[in-house]
Amino acid sequence: METFLPFVLFAFVASITPGPTNILVLTNSARHGLLRTLPIVLGGCAGAALLVLMVGAGLGDVLAHHRRVQTTMAWIGIAWLTWLAWQIFHAPAQAIDPHTLAIGPRMGLWGAATLQLVNPKTWMMALAVLSVFAGTETDRMLRVMWLSLTFFLVSIPCMSTWAWLGVSAAKFCRSAQSMKRFNQGMALLLVVSAWLTVLV
Numbered sequence: 001m002e003t004f005l006p007f008v009l010f011a012f013v014a015s016i017t018p019g020p021t022n023i024l025v026l027t028n029s030a031r032h033g034l035l036r037t038l039p040i041v042l043g044g045c046a047g048a049a050l051l052v053l054m055v056g057a058g059l060g061d062v063l064a065h066h067r068r069v070q071t072t073m074a075w076i077g078i079a080w081l082t083w084l085a086w087q088i089f090h091a092p093a094q095a096i097d098p099h100t101l102a103i104g105p106r107m108g109l110w111g112a113a114t115l116q117l118v119n120p121k122t123w124m125m126a127l128a129v130l131s132v133f134a135g136t137e138t139d140r141m142l143r144v145m146w147l148s149l150t151f152f153l154v155s156i157p158c159m160s161t162w163a164w165l166g167v168s169a170a171k172f173c174r175s176a177q178s179m180k181r182f183n184q185g186m187a188l189l190l191v192v193s194a195w196l197t198v199l200v
Helices: 004-016 020-032 035-065 067-089 109-118 120-132 140-170 176-199
Strands: none
Touching (some): 004 120, 020 109, 020 140, 020 176, 035 120, 035 140, 067 109, 067 120, 067 176
């Protein structure tokens, strides 16, 4: 219990602070609405929780002994997120009409879950969970499972908050020009959130 409450606070901060997944949730909910963004929320939360479980099951130890692999994975993730931001920045803008469905591709549950594999923020969070909260006792794997489940449950309302913010932001995107500015702003935030993981 002495580590449970600090971990819940850690999970809350890690989930609610701006990051690539939260920005993509905000962008998608602004364009497609809250209900169509829920699979992204569930996928992102499940992917992050699964990464915590994988790192705790031994992947974290492998990465700790192979620093170059960890660095390479981080740069691949940053490159992919930068490319994604470029796509959002240059996406054709259309005014949001609450009575019609937005056209164009959108991320789903599977896409949001696999995004965590290239999200540097999620990797750093999972490695922090392993080093700070998992412990070294014989029941370590059981603790990792509980930490993974707890992170999943805490992250859902946090990421849902970002989805709600996106729906609220959509009220100001009633013209193609305002939607273009919104897309460009989100793309820049995505780049900043990705690059801060290696620059800070």
